[in-house]
Amino acid sequence: MFAKRRRVGTTGLPRRPIDVKLSKRISITAMVMAVAFPLWGLCAALVLGVDRFVIRRNERLRAAFGQR
Secondary structure (H helix, E strand, O other): OHHHHOOOOOOOOOOOOOOOOHHHHEEEEEHHHHOOOHHHHHHHHHHHHHHHHOOOOOOHHHOOOOOO
C-alpha cells in the first residue's frame, strides 16, 4: 500500500519545512553526543554534509527527498 499511495517520483517522505531552526538544547545535545561517541559525530556530519552539498544542489534529488 505504501508504494501505491506515495507521490510519483518521490520516496514518499513528508515535505521538509523551508526554514528549519534547531533549538540550542538539541544543538548542545548533538555536540555532547559527538564528543562522547566520535563515530556518531562523524556519521552525523557526513549525513548533514550530503544533505547540504549534494541533495540541495541537485533538482531531482531534492524532489525525491521532498525538499522544495
